[in-house]
Amino acid sequence: MIPKLELHLHLEGAAPPALIRDLAARRHIDISGIFDERGRYKFTDFAGFLAVYEAATSVLQSPEDYARLTRAVLEDSADQGVVYAETFLSPDFCGGGDLSAWRDYLAAIEEAAAQCAAQGGPELRGILTCVRHFGPERAKRAALCAAETAGRFVTGFGMGGDETVGAQKDYAWSFDCAREAGLGLTTHAGEWRGPQEIRDALQDLGVTRIGHGVRAIEDLALVDELAERGITLEVCPGSNIALGLYPDLRHHPISELDRRGVKVTISTDDPPFFHTSLTREYEGLHAAFDWDEGQFMRLGHTALDAAFCDTDTKARILKKLESTA
Ligand SMILES: [Zn+2]
Numbered sequence: 001m002i003p004k005l006e007l008h009l010h011l012e013g014a015a016p017p018a019l020i021r022d023l024a025a026r027r028h029i030d031i032s033g034i035f036d037e038r039g040r041y042k043f044t045d046f047a048g049f050l051a052v053y054e055a056a057t058s059v060l061q062s063p064e065d066y067a068r069l070t071r072a073v074l075e076d077s078a079d080q081g082v083v084y085a086e087t088f089l090s091p092d093f094c095g096g097g098d099l100s101a102w103r104d105y106l107a108a109i110e111e112a113a114a115q116c117a118a119q120g121g122p123e124l125r126g127i128l129t130c131v132r133h134f135g136p137e138r139a140k141r142a143a144l145c146a147a148e149t150a151g152r153f154v155t156g157f158g159m160g161g162d163e164t165v166g167a168q169k170d171y172a173w174s175f176d177c178a179r180e181a182g183l184g185l186t187t188h189a190g191e192w193r194g195p196q197e198i199r200d201a202l203q204d205l206g207v208t209r210i211g212h213g214v215r216a217i218e219d220l221a222l223v224d225e226l227a228e229r230g231i232t233l234e235v236c237p238g239s240n241i242a243l244g245l246y247p248d249l250r251h252h253p254i255s256e257l258d259r260r261g262v263k264v265t266i267s268t269d270d271p272p273f274f275h276t277s278l279t280r281e282y283e284g285l286h287a288a289f290d291w292d293e294g295q296f297m298r299l300g301h302t303a304l305d306a307a308f309c310d311t312d313t314k315a316r317i318l319k320k321l322e323s324t325a
Contacts, residue, residue, distance in 0.1 A: 001081040002296050003321050004278050005303035006267045008211055008234035010088045012057040013270025014073040023059040031055050041273045046243050057093050063108035070112035074121050080278040082122040083320045088129045088160055097141035099148055110153045125155045125309050132161035136170045143174035147181035155308035156184040163192040169204035184308030186211055195219035209234055209306055217253035227261035232306035238276035239269035249288035265303040
């Protein structure tokens with residue numbers, strides 16, 4: 001039960017299958033095809049993953065559904081010893097990108113998160129995301145939702161979705177808009193495309209964090225640049241292995257990136273989809289690289305430094321990290 005921080009967690013991607021099945025049954029939506037015989041999410045490749053993800057998300061149709069989802073996800077996080085998490089929220093899935101609808105979803109999510117925190121659970125903050133394969137115009141609507149609701153809970157803006165669609169620079173307007181609103185910036189890069197995508201993200205979007213970024217390892221000059229600039233990678237080893245990027249943890253570059261001075265952190269991305277949890281990630285890294293409690297605590301501090309929350313929150317989380325150490 002090492003205290004943990006998680007920076008890369010898609011809220012819908014963390015939805016327990018039982019919750020999704022229950023909502024589908026209440027709404028008479030047949031999504032039985034997305035589950036295997038054990039009731040787990042079923043897909044074979046990244047395109048299939050995105051399709052299952054969107055089918056599962058389609059049953060989440062109201063602010064109340066998202067409040068329920070938030071509570072379920074935070075209960076799971078609490079079980080993993082998480083003291084602080086940032087979750088990706090997409091206005092496209094919460095009201096179709098409409099600002100007024102988004103405000104209703106946000107209020108429900110924020111209230112659920114505040115209740116969990118008041119009961120001693122993890123503190124949660126939101127990073128609004130645009131969906132890359134929905135295109136730049138819809139991304140602008142997501143960015144405007146982010147800018148309009150930036151504050152204590154909404155602390156960042158990012159981009160998820162299919163990295164092979166378009167270019168990072170196509171979304172520069174949205175990231176500029178979010179930056180002007182004072183939001184922290186991150187984007188998925190260096191997962192399905194190589195090192196150039198990471199360079200583009202840094203240059204064209206001005207992000208300080210990269211979602212995944214693991215394929216930087218294919219360009220050691222870029223690895224040095226990431227280390228020198230203090231760019232933080234939100235690394236999700238189990239996700240990379242489940243989607244076939246690497247055969248197993250021993251072949252995963254997280255340890256080499258860390259050894260070369262890159263700021264790495266550990267997250268689960270979409271845990272029930274990849275049959276993982278943060279505790280399982282820690283156990284796997286311990287087994288593969290002999291990482292010990294000191295190493296995990298060091299990475300916890302890296303994550304806290306890179307978190308998009310305010311300094312008061314950081315001070316509070318630091319106390320939790322140190323008091324439970
Ligand atoms: Zn992700």
